[in-house]
Amino acid sequence: MERPFMFLVFLFFLSPQIQASLSHLTRDHFPPAFLFGAGTSSLQVEGAAQEDGKKPSIEETFPDGIRGSDKLKVAADQYHKYKEDVKLMHEMGLDAYRFSIAWSRLIPDGRGAVNPLGLKYYNSLLDELHSHGIAAHVTLYHFDLPQSLQDEYGGWVDRRIIEDFTAYAEVCFREFGDRVVAWSTFNEPNFFTLAGYDVGLAAPYRCSIPSFFNCSEGNSSVDGYLTAHNVLLSHANAVQLYRERYQPKQGGSIGLSLMSPWFLPATNSSKDVAATQRVVDFQFGWFMDPLVHGDYPLIMRRIVGSRLPTFGEKESKLLKSSIDFIGLNHYTIFYVHDDLGNWDMNQTDYITDVHARVSFPGVSPFEEKGEQESFPSAMSDLLEYFKQSYKDVTIFIHENGLALPHGNTPPSLESGDDDPRVQYLQGYLDALLTSIRNGSNVEGYFVWSFVDCFEFAAGKAFGLYYVDFEDANFERYPTPSSIWYSNFLHGKEGSKVKRHVYQTELSSYI
Ligand SMILES: *[C@@H]1O[C@H](CO)[C@@H](O)[C@H](O)[C@H]1NC(C)=O
Ligand SMILES: *[C@@H]1O[C@H](CO)[C@@H](O)[C@H](O)[C@H]1NC(C)=O
Ligand SMILES: *[C@@H]1O[C@H](CO)[C@@H](O)[C@H](O)[C@H]1NC(C)=O
Ligand SMILES: *[C@@H]1O[C@H](CO)[C@@H](O)[C@H](O)[C@H]1NC(C)=O
Ligand SMILES: *[C@@H]1O[C@H](CO)[C@@H](O)[C@H](O)[C@H]1NC(C)=O
Numbered sequence: 001m002e003r004p005f006m007f008l009v010f011l012f013f014l015s016p017q018i019q020a021s022l023s024h025l026t027r028d029h030f031p032p033a034f035l036f037g038a039g040t041s042s043l044q045v046e047g048a049a050q051e052d053g054k055k056p057s058i059e060e061t062f063p064d065g066i067r068g069s070d071k072l073k074v075a076a077d078q079y080h081k082y083k084e085d086v087k088l089m090h091e092m093g094l095d096a097y098r099f100s101i102a103w104s105r106l107i108p109d110g111r112g113a114v115n116p117l118g119l120k121y122y123n124s125l126l127d128e129l130h131s132h133g134i135a136a137h138v139t140l141y142h143f144d145l146p147q148s149l150q151d152e153y154g155g156w157v158d159r160r161i162i163e164d165f166t167a168y169a170e171v172c173f174r175e176f177g178d179r180v181v182a183w184s185t186f187n188e189p190n191f192f193t194l195a196g197y198d199v200g201l202a203a204p205y206r207c208s209i210p211s212f213f214n215c216s217e218g219n220s221s222v223d224g225y226l227t228a229h230n231v232l233l234s235h236a237n238a239v240q241l242y243r244e245r246y247q248p249k250q251g252g253s254i255g256l257s258l259m260s261p262w263f264l265p266a267t268n269s270s271k272d273v274a275a276t277q278r279v280v281d282f283q284f285g286w287f288m289d290p291l292v293h294g295d296y297p298l299i300m301r302r303i304v305g306s307r308l309p310t311f312g313e314k315e316s317k318l319l320k321s322s323i324d325f326i327g328l329n330h331y332t333i334f335y336v337h338d339d340l341g342n343w344d345m346n347q348t349d350y351i352t353d354v355h356a357r358v359s360f361p362g363v364s365p366f367e368e369k370g371e372q373e374s375f376p377s378a379m380s381d382l383l384e385y386f387k388q389s390y391k392d393v394t395i396f397i398h399e400n401g402l403a404l405p406h407g408n409t410p411p412s413l414e415s416g417d418d419d420p421r422v423q424y425l426q427g428y429l430d431a432l433l434t435s436i437r438n439g440s441n442v443e444g445y446f447v448w449s450f451v452d453c454f455e456f457a458a459g460k461a462f463g464l465y466y467v468d469f470e471d472a473n474f475e476r477y478p479t480p481s482s483i484w485y486s487n488f489l490h491g492k493e494g495s496k497v498k499r500h501v502y503q504t505e506l507s508s509y510i
Helices: 070-074 078-092 116-131 147-153 160-179 189-199 223-250 270-293 298-307 313-319 350-354 376-389 419-437 480-489
Strands: 035-039 096-100 135-141 182-187 253-259 262-265 325-329 333-337 357-359 395-399 442-448 465-467 476-478
Touching: 035 135, 035 395, 078 116, 078 476, 078 480, 096 442, 116 135, 116 160, 135 160, 147 160, 160 182, 160 223, 182 189, 182 223, 182 325, 182 395, 189 223, 189 253, 189 270, 189 350, 223 253, 223 270, 223 313, 253 270, 253 395, 262 270, 262 376, 270 298, 270 313, 270 333, 270 350, 270 376, 298 350, 325 376, 376 395, 376 419, 419 442, 419 480, 476 480
Parallel strands: 035 096, 035 442, 096 135, 135 182, 182 253, 253 325, 262 333, 325 395, 395 442
Antiparallel strands: 333 357, 465 476
């Protein structure tokens, strides 16, 4: 998970009022075919960063950023512990596991020779999942571009990436597709293009003014839009290939996953309300409109003008209806303000185009020390928005979860340390059920994350399983959240943690 730290400073803080009792929520309340799972990404969970022929991705090479961290090299060591992890998933009662393939493990140079040990690893993981009856939701790209492609032509800024991505995708479809029920071509392209090529706070750390970050290269005025454009065309090409050659016999589905907070105006002023609509169009419409209708939203074309690349007729046709589903990674809300804070207006970029900043209802996301707040009704608002705007598109909640401080010992039921996460999961599953009953076409829900992962917010973790990172064996321990989720999945009442209903002034549906 990755928060959109683009623009900052929190505004206000609404604590949930703790109240009595939901009726016993279990999976039996959901449609029978609904998938419940948990997820990770290769970068954050595999480790073995320099083993068995894997070469670095752009996430692993930045010299002094957190991503150069030694912790990233071992992460949660799933590369060596996948069998144990799949057994834990099975015991927990998961229907599905969402993970990503590391491009530079499978094709170390980004293009060309396939690494047989990379192939073997993902085959073994998929076989293990398959033999335990766990469905695989697989992401092709989760922020980890092979460094060699970045070095050769700047990665996503160059159209050559379309051919290389499509060739990589084809290896995955051909070799793994018989055991994959859903492919996401990209994870959070509405985050990594902006953060990596405009704001300059994520790999490959490119930017220019007006970003206040210091990057050695980049052009914030155009590169966010350009990289997103190349990502969309790469998606469309890979989907065409999958639909023509693999989908008919393999029967999986294909889509992509967006960073999907819900946005609320910071005040009721007409300016903040209008800014909120712009943010929604720029964050969701930027990808959804091309994927569903074949072109960027009118408002983006109008505001961004010639800096927004255009689709040719054939490209537009290829993009239109190029998703079988959309994955939504939803954690929290942001408040939208119709102003730019300290952002320099002398140059234009995505941020000045949107002309808004968002604030986080907790603490400045830059400082990463506050509690993430829980606003389950916002998930219902998000789902309603997608239902109405994109013709009942099929949705998976691909990420939802709560980061808590990662202590030296696993959280226990007695300590209560894990209670906020149990309450969080209950609240969101309840909101999800409300939306499904009101006609949202959601087919699955994945907790982020299955085990504690390498997280960009140091000192915090999302895992259903606690991982002892100091232990040479990276021992896993069940948390109260994992016990609660497992009980929920087995149709039992859940753990003994008190049941809460969240009621904030934002919530009207409960
Ligand atoms: C950018 O560099 C300037 C001058 O070296 C420094 O004062 C400033 O703090 C840096 N900004 C960031 C965000 O690192
Ligand atoms: C960024 O690219 C635009 C369009 O090509 C150009 O006008 C502008 O000068 C460039 N800015 C920087 C900082 O290189
Ligand atoms: C906006 O207006 C509504 C209805 O009048 C009110 O309930 C809400 O508190 C207001 N929100 C803000 C942020 O002022
Ligand atoms: C932006 O432009 C204003 C007015 O021309 C100038 O005073 C200011 O120094 C500029 N800011 C930067 C960061 O260049
Ligand atoms: C339920 O769905 C209808 C039709 O989309 C919509 O008008 C209504 O606002 C939804 N209710 C809630 C509480 O989201």
